[in-house]
Amino acid sequence: MTKLSFLIFFIFIGSASQVWACTNFLFTKSTTKDGSTAITYSADSHVLYGELYHWPATDWPEGSLVDIYEWDTGKYLGKIPQVRHTYNVVGNMNEHQLAIGETTYGGRHELSSQQGAIIDYGSLIYLTLQRAKNAREAILVMTDLVEEYGYASEGESFSISDPNEVWIMEMIGKGEGEKGAVWVARMVPDGYICAHANQARITTFPLEGRTSISSEKIKDIFNKEITTVYAKDVISFAKQKGFYPQTAKNTDFSFSDTYAPVDFSGARACEIRVWAFFNELNPDMAQYWEYAKGTNIQKDEKGYALNRMPLWIKPNRKVDVLEIMDFMRNHLEGTELDMRKDPGAGPYECPYRWRPMNYKVDSVTYVNERATATQQTGFTFVSQSRSWLPDEVGGILWFGVDDAASTVYFPMYTAATQVPYAYAVGNGSMMEFTNKAAFWVFNQVTNLAYTRYNVIHPDIRAKQKALETQYKAYVQMTDAAAMSIIAQDQKLAVAYLTDFSCNTGNQLVATWRDFYAYLFPRYMDGNIKTALPGQKNPKVENPPLPDWYLRTIINHMGDKQKVVE
Structure with a gap:
């Protein structure tokens, strides 16, 4: 019996402990200018090394097994049977234009562990991408896996998209003593956008949906009229555990409010990222600002929040892929919590705060903001699934490493049979620097910018947008060329797209x-140097510090630095 393993892969990423500070935005076909579906994902962890995973399509011998290692830690969990054929997967998207992202919300602590469970949330994503062709099939695969082998993670929200549909699914394990998980999955209505960011968001849901975790129910989930599916015991399990009153109506049941009630941190550090995204595309979001800040969460007698944001909203305009990238770069700009504008930003308006997020002064606890763009991002992507193109051409994963605000997303066709060496698994690690790896090269530029953000970042932003705009134009030309090739030779078209992507x-x-080599001498030693044509020495500038900052120094130092005439 052949035993096949994820071991090499998990050795490389096993140090990615606790990747649970992530952000997902979801776009249906009618919300994008070109009619693609899209999801975004930033995998945020201080120990996650950003790289682009790849599993080639493979035919496996009968009886093959897969060893499962937890994505966050590399811990061996067990083995399960391999399927006879697995699909090509690039990052979080496969050759059939299926994409999956996640954010961890944790939920009730008593449900966070399950002895003997084999499937953690990372394995669930990457196994499913190798086994499913579309979103509905993915939900079936995911729920079947955790039912059969147990769920070895905390509560998770998943984004699942294919060329025609976008779904949000939320899942939490059953804790010790019971195998599997309870879950709800909802299709985002076309013309709407959705989001989640480490806080469960599905509240009440239609009960005419069907379960999809047993073979006799397969026909239900593939019925296009079904747009909500859920575990058959999602409500009865909550009642059994005392999470939901026995006498309460099933129709009043809220998944999030029962399994992961929102509190101050769930709003202020998590829901606020959803609010910031929604607010970019719908001015009605102002009514939810106090909720998103966590300062006004109104609850009923069951502890259910009464003033939560909607699960999805209708945007006021269609967006293109470049705008979607920019939504991932938000620092609460333009709000009262704009991270550039408080004293913690320093004189150079740095919209980042080093961890921990909370601090205490005089026995009072305060919080630093957690915005969408953050310094600890390992990798980030924007998926595009394009129904008007064949799968070989239609799937693109716009991929970047490090902080979304300063990364550059490049187009990676998901039919590609290789990934660029600069992004490949094994090229460097979190404690192994190499200037041949994208993660380290981007971190050099970004961390330089953190020292004087409002001076250096504008140069990064200009370079970033020029490249991403260029890549968007390249994709249009590459699509056309690939379509002309594929009519003659499908394999040659895939090879062409692989070469382009790599x-x-x-x-x-x-x-x-090279950009870092330009930035470093320009900004080193606290000044700004500009080369002058024909002259040996550059122009040197020393911009003055803001008045408020200088007064802060004076107020602290008194006359100690005062010049005596």
């Missing part, structure tokens, strides 16, 4: 390495 990714890293 060359673009590798060249981007070379460009960014």
